[in-house]
Amino acid sequence: MRIVVAEDLYLLRDGLVRLVEAYGHEVVATATTGPETVEALLKWRPDVAVIDVRMPPTQSDEGLRAALAARGEVPGLPVLILSQHVEQLYARELLADGAGGVGYLLKESVFDADQFIDALERVAGGGTAMDPAVIAKLLSSGSSTRRLGQLTEREHSVLGLMAEGLSNQAISRRLFLSEGAISKYTTSLFGKLGITDDDNSNRRVLAVLTYLNASSAPQET
Amino acid sequence: MRQWGASACVGFARACAVVVVAMLVPAVWAVAVALWMWWGGDPWTWIAPFVWACIGTFALSRPVCRMTRSLVAKWTGVVIPPGYRQAGPVTRMSTGYWWNGFSYERTRRDALMDQRMRLWWKDPAVWRDLRFTAIVPFTAGVVAAVPLAGLAAAVLGFGTSSPLVGVLGLVVAVAAARYAWRPAVPVAVRLLRPSPAMALADRVDELTSQRADTTVAQAAEIRRIERDLHDGAQARLVALGLSLATAEKLMRTDPDRAMALLREARAGAATSLNELRELVRGINPPVLNERGLVDAVRAFALDSPLEATVSADVRLRLDPPIESAVYFGVAELMTNAVKHAHATRARISFAGDETGIVVDVEDDGRGGAGVRAGGGLEGLRRRLAVFDGTLEVTSPAGGPTRVRMVVPCESL
Numbered sequence: 001m002r003i004v005v006a007e008d009l010y011l012l013r014d015g016l017v018r019l020v021e022a023y024g025h026e027v028v029a030t031a032t033t034g035p036e037t038v039e040a041l042l043k044w045r046p047d048v049a050v051i052d053v054r055m056p057p058t059q060s061d062e063g064l065r066a067a068l069a070a071r072g073e074v075p076g077l078p079v080l081i082l083s084q085h086v087e088q089l090y091a092r093e094l095l096a097d098g099a100g101g102v103g104y105l106l107k108e109s110v111f112d113a114d115q116f117i118d119a120l121e122r123v124a125g126g127g128t129a130m131d132p133a134v135i136a137k138l139l140s141s142g143s144s145t146r147r148l149g150q151l152t153e154r155e156h157s158v159l160g161l162m163a164e165g166l167s168n169q170a171i172s173r174r175l176f177l178s179e180g181a182i183s184k185y186t187t188s189l190f191g192k193l194g195i196t197d198d199d200n201s202n203r204r205v206l207a208v209l210t211y212l213n214a215s216s217a218p219q220e221t
Numbered sequence: 222m223r224q225w226g227a228s229a230c231v232g233f234a235r236a237c238a239v240v241v242v243a244m245l246v247p248a249v250w251a252v253a254v255a256l257w258m259w260w261g262g263d264p265w266t267w268i269a270p271f272v273w274a275c276i277g278t279f280a281l282s283r284p285v286c287r288m289t290r291s292l293v294a295k296w297t298g299v300v301i302p303p304g305y306r307q308a309g310p311v312t313r314m315s316t317g318y319w320w321n322g323f324s325y326e327r328t329r330r331d332a333l334m335d336q337r338m339r340l341w342w343k344d345p346a347v348w349r350d351l352r353f354t355a356i357v358p359f360t361a362g363v364v365a366a367v368p369l370a371g372l373a374a375a376v377l378g379f380g381t382s383s384p385l386v387g388v389l390g391l392v393v394a395v396a397a398a399r400y401a402w403r404p405a406v407p408v409a410v411r412l413l414r415p416s417p418a419m420a421l422a423d424r425v426d427e428l429t430s431q432r433a434d435t436t437v438a439q440a441a442e443i444r445r446i447e448r449d450l451h452d453g454a455q456a457r458l459v460a461l462g463l464s465l466a467t468a469e470k471l472m473r474t475d476p477d478r479a480m481a482l483l484r485e486a487r488a489g490a491a492t493s494l495n496e497l498r499e500l501v502r503g504i505n506p507p508v509l510n511e512r513g514l515v516d517a518v519r520a521f522a523l524d525s526p527l528e529a530t531v532s533a534d535v536r537l538r539l540d541p542p543i544e545s546a547v548y549f550g551v552a553e554l555m556t557n558a559v560k561h562a563h564a565t566r567a568r569i570s571f572a573g574d575e576t577g578i579v580v581d582v583e584d585d586g587r588g589g590a591g592v593r594a595g596g597g598l599e600g601l602r603r604r605l606a607v608f609d610g611t612l613e614v615t616s617p618a619g620g621p622t623r624v625r626m627v628v629p630c631e632s633l
């Protein structure tokens with residue numbers, strides 16, 4: 001895969017480049033500021049970009065804005081956002097265009113290199129990779145807990161992994177269950193929640209997240 | 222006609238009240254003069270009545286002013302701030318002596334007495350009150366006495382069968398009744414309000430106590446951060462270093478154990494990152510930095526178990542300290558709504574113009590919240606007061622709770 005890495009801290013940038021190269025991917029460009037990131041994304045059209053949220057010049061949400069701007073130009077351009085903290089607010093903004101190819105992970109997710117590369121590949125393939133922390137907050141917010149009360153514990157954890165963007169196969173590996181068992185759980189939980197199942201994992205994530213967001217979303221006025 | 226009559230009666234009663242209050246001190250002097258005359262007008266017998274009259278004047282000046290103030294407030298709604306100096310706390314020092322804000326005294330009683338004396342002599346409000354009690358009989362008092370005098374003339378006139386005087390007196394009494402008490406209001410407002418110097422002194426007191434509050438709060442906050450870092454991230458990093466050192470040692474001889482240690486180290490690093498993140502969120506939430514107040518509150522609302530609606534009529538960007546104070550205020554109110562009021566919904570709205578920002582937080586909980594000494598809302602009120610902000614809480618038992626924070630500031 002051809003990858004663009006945008007991260008202003010040298011140590012982290014270097015580490016990320018070495019990590020993805022160790023897995024046989026190619027880093028075509030690096031960027032250290034927001035404007036540079038947009039430029040690199042539009043010039044190289046990478047298979048996937050790894051972008052830090054906070055970068056110069058403003059040290060605010062530069063990276064996120066760069067990613068959204070680039071995706072405005074090239075819909076569905078795969079981006080994986082890394083951050084020291086995760087906010088549902090940002091996750092929503094990333095998912096809002098519904099084009100897929102979006103990842104939003106805590107920086108420490110690189111500690112587990114295999115899972116990180118897995119997420120990267122998923123995003124590059126047009127899938128979704130949401131940090132478990134975002135999903136956990138989403139599942140535990142007021143309205144969700146009430147509506148998810150009817151799910152069994154197992155269905156609950158399957159729903160969480162599904163919202164992270166994992167396929168049935170990946171979920172079955174994570175939970176040490178057969179794929180058949182997982183698809184049984186998904187069918188039953190979709191039935192309970194009244195969402196239509198979809199083989200496309202990206203659309204499935206969107207359906208799940210939309211469902212979870214439905215009534216807990218703060219109104220924009 | 223009936224209405225006019227009623228208001229004349231009310232006016233007459235008010236005039237009587239003004240006369241009573243205004244004439245208290247002159248009455249004391251009248252008694253003193255009467256005593257002196259009664260004792261025979263001797264050149265030296267005037268001393269005792271004079272001393273008594275002076276003491277009476279001093280003692281009565283403050284009650285007279287207080288009564289005037291409360292009458293004016295009751296009749297017209299004009300609140301005149303009293304502006305008396307407040308006594309500071311009397312505390313025992315490590316030396317065993319008592320400090321009352323002015324001097325050291327051997328006993329608590331001495332310290333209190335000394336404080337009272339000094340406050341009495343140094344308080345400009347005392348001299349203002351004396352001036353008021355001296356002036357008021359000749360201004361408001363005289364005018365308010367007109368209907369009374371009219372009534373007296375009427376009674377006398379009819380009693381001594383000179384009806385002309387009686388009719389004249391009655392006409393004066395009735396005509397003046399509605400208006401006679403009114404001059405008391407401007408006189409009181411003019412003479413009883415705190416002078417600019419007193420207002421400044423009050424402001425200095427207020428600022429001093431705010432500064433003390435802020436310093437204490439800041440020190441406590443720094444101690445908390447230090448403790449959290451010391452017990453959390455620092456300790457974990459030490460453990461991490463230890464695990465790595467041991468793993469390095471075991472790498473050749475016992476690769477399996479080394480591997481286990483490395484895995485442990487990775488988990489430790491993740492945990493310390495988590496702790497640091499929580500700590501940072503408590504000091505200054507990153508999203509506040511990145512997006513400003515409204516989005517930060519939106520992000521907080523998304524994570525909260527409440528179903529919260531956030532609305533803002535403007536895109537606010539305020540000074541960072543104010544932003545932070547308001548953010549933590551809203552966060553505390555929402556936490557209270559969940560924890561104490563058992564609310565399920567909350568509505569947060571921001572409104573602002575060039576003079577300040579108004580934040581309303583409303584929940585559907587069971588209410589009963591109030592600003593109590595040492596309580597969370599009191600702390601919040603203090604933190605807002607640093608920016609001259611105010612906190613209004615309406616929370617009847619049974620709910621709902623409405624809290625309004627107003628902070629004067631310029632939007633950036």
